[in-house]
Amino acid sequence: MTLQPAPKIKLAHVRKEFGGTPAAIVAVESLSLDIRPGEFLAIVGPSGCGKTTVLNMLAGLEPVTSGTMTMDGKAISGPGAERGVMFQDYALFPWKTVAGNIGFGLEHGPAGHGLSRAERDARVARVIDLVGLKGSETKYPHQLSGGMRQRVALARLVANEPEILLMDEPLAALDAQTRIILQDELLRIWGQDKPTSERRTVVYITHSIDEAVFLADRVVVLSSHPGRLKRIVDVDLARPRNDETRKSRSFSELSQTIWELIREEAYRATMQ
Amino acid sequence: MKHFLIRLATPIILVILWQLLADAFGSPRMPRPSAVVASATKLIGSGDLITALATSLGRVFFGFMLACAIAIPLGILMGSARAVERNLDPLVESFRPVAAIAILPLVILWLGTGSMAAIVIVAYAAFFPILINTIAGVKRIDHNLMRAAYTMGVPPATRMWVVLLPAALPAILVGMRIGLGMAWTAIIAAELAVGAKAGGEGGIGQMMFIFYSYSVELNGIVVCMIAVGIVALVLDRILRAALHAAVPWSRL
C-alpha cells in the first residue's frame, strides 16, 4: 500500500459498556481503526470479543459509550440507508415475498428516492438474478431453505446499494457446501474483478478464520473480555480469488497466523 | 418511580373527574364515587353483600368442581386416544359455540331456578375451556418423554401418573384458569337473567337486578359491579398462584 486514501470510516478510542454503573460490562475497549473506501474488512475474534457490538455501533443501532465513530468525517448517530446491514439470522419480513423483501428499502426508504416504479422493479429483478433466486420471487421466507433465505438477505442489502455493507456472520447458519458457494458469489457481487474504486466498502464479522482470510483485504483480530484490537493482518492474496486460493500455501499460512493469535483465548472461551 | 406515579395518577384523576362531572351535570340518581362508598359501607355493614357473594361463589365452586371432574379425565382420554378424540370431537365442536347463557332457559325448565340450575350453568361454562386445554396439553407432550419412560420399563398406568399428567398439568391449569373466569361471568349472567324472569334465591347477580328493578339504587349496582370485578381478580390470582406452585418447572 503505497497510497493511502482518506478513511471511509474512522473509529477513535471507541468504548462500549452495557448495563448500569457500577456493574457495567465493558464490551469494547479503546478500539481505534480506519476503514478504507472499497476495502473488504473482516473482523474475527473469540466469542465475547464484541464483534457484533462493533457492527451494531457502525450500523447506528447502538450508541458508543465514549470515543468517536465517524463516516466521511461526520459522526455516526443513528441508522442510515448509506450503511446497509445483513443480519446473522436473516431478519426477513415474514409477510413479504422474496421480491417484496428485496424491494423493501427501495419502496419505503431513501434508497428508492428518485426511482420510478419500473426502475425499482428492474433493480429488484437484476439483483434477484445476481443472487440466483430467479423463479422464487413470489415465495414467502418460510417456504425457502436456509441458503435461499440468506441469498434473499444478501439481495436485499445489495438492492439498496449502500456505500457501506455491514455483514454480521451472514453465512454462519449455513452448511459447509452452501457457505463456500455463497462466499464465491459474495466476492463476485462485491466486485472483486473490478478496480478498487468501483468496489463498495464491506465490514464483515465472522468467527471463521478461513472465511475471513478468503474474503478480506485485511483481517482485524480482536481479543475478548473486553474486546480490544489485537492485530490487523493484511491479506495479500491475489484477486480474483477462487478454489485455487483456498488450496494455496499462503492461504493456509495466513489462517495459521491468525489462529495462533486467538487460539489461547478461544480455548479459554470454551471452558467458560 | 415516574412510571409508577403516572400509573397511579390516571385512575385517581378519572375517579375525581367522575365525581365532579356527576355533581355538576348528573341527575341526583346518577352514581358517583362518594355515594358509592357510602352504599358500599352500608352493604358490607349489613352483611348483604357478603351473603350474596358467598351464595354466588358457592355455586361457582360446586359447578367448577363438577366441570373439572368430568373435563379433565375426558380430556386426558381424548388427548391420548386418537379414536376417542375423532369420535367425540364432533360433539365438542357442536356444543362449544353454544354459550352457557343460551341454554339457561332449558336448564330452568329442567331444574327450576334454584342453585342446582346455577351449578349446571357454571359447569357448562367452565367445561369447554378445561376440556380443550387438557386435550391440547396431552397432545403436545414430547413423545420421547413417554418413550423414555417406556424404555425404562415403567408400566402404562404409572406412566400416566408420573409422565403424562405432570407434563400436561400446565395446560390443564391454564384451562382451569380460563374456565373459572368464564364460570364467574356465567353465574352473574344466570343470576341476572333469573332475577329478571323468576324468583330465584340470592346471589350477586340477582342483587344487582333487584337494585335495578325495585329500588333504582344505582350506587348499589356500582358496588356490586366493583365486587364482581374484585372477585374475578382474586379468583384469577389464586389460580395463577396455583399454577406457579404446582408447576415450578414451567415458565408460564
Added chain:
Amino acid sequence: MMASFGGALAGGSAAPRRWPAWAIYLRTMGLFCLLWYVMSWLTPNKLLLPSPIDVASAMRDRIEDGELIANATVSLTRLLISVSIASLIAIPLGLAMGTSRLFEDLLEWPVELLRPIAGIAWIPLALFMFGIGNGLPIFIMVYTAFFPLLLGTAAGVRNVDRRLIAAAKTMGVPRGTLMRHVIVPAALPSIMTSARLAVAASWTAVVAAELVGAPSGLGYAIEYYRSMLDTPSVMTFIIVIGVLGFLCDTALRSLSAALMPWALSEKKR
C-alpha cells in the same frame, strides 16, 4: 405415535382410520340424535325434552314464519357493529400502548381495573343508561370485545421481532412507514387471534344482553319461546346460536388466512 400409549387407555375402540372426518361427524351426530330420540321417548312430559323430530319441525316453522332469519339478522348486525366499533377504538389504542411507554403507563391500570368487571355485569347499569333497545346490547358487546382486542394488539406490538425493526431502520425507513409496513404486519397474527376471542366473547354477551334487555334478537327469541312453553323453538334458537357462533369463527379464520398468506397454515384450534 399416540397409539403407542393411547391404545392402553382407549381399550379396544375400533379405530376407523378409513372413515373420513365428515363421515365420523355424521356418525357421531347421528348416534347423538338417536340417543336424544330414545331419551325423549322415555320422558313422559314432551315439554321437558321434545324429540329431535319436534325440534326439526319447529325449526321449519320458525324459518317459514320468518322469526329465525329476522332475529338472527338482528343479532348478527349487532355483533358486526359492536366488533367494528371496538376494533376502531381498541386497535389504535393497542398500537399506541405497544409502542409508547407513556400510553402504556396511562392505560395499564384503568384497563386492569375495569377488565375483571364482566360486560354482563354492566347490564343493570346499562339498562338505566340505554333502556331496552339496540343501545344496551351494543354497549355490552363493545365493552366485551374491547379488552381482548386492546391487550392482544398491545402484546402483539411488544413482541414484534426487534431485528425486523432494526433491519427496517438500517434501510432508513421513516417512522410512519415503520409502523405501517413493519409493526402492524408483524403484530397482525396476534391482532387476529384476539379478534377471534373478541367475537366469541361478544357473541356470548349478545345472548345475555338480549335475554334481559332487548325487544329482538336470538337471546330475546329464546326467552320469548320459553315463556310460551314452546321448548322445540327454544332448542331451535339454541342450535342457531351455536351454528352462527361457529360460522363467525370460521369466517374470521378464513379472513386471517386471506390477510396473512405468509403465515404457515394455522393448526386447527
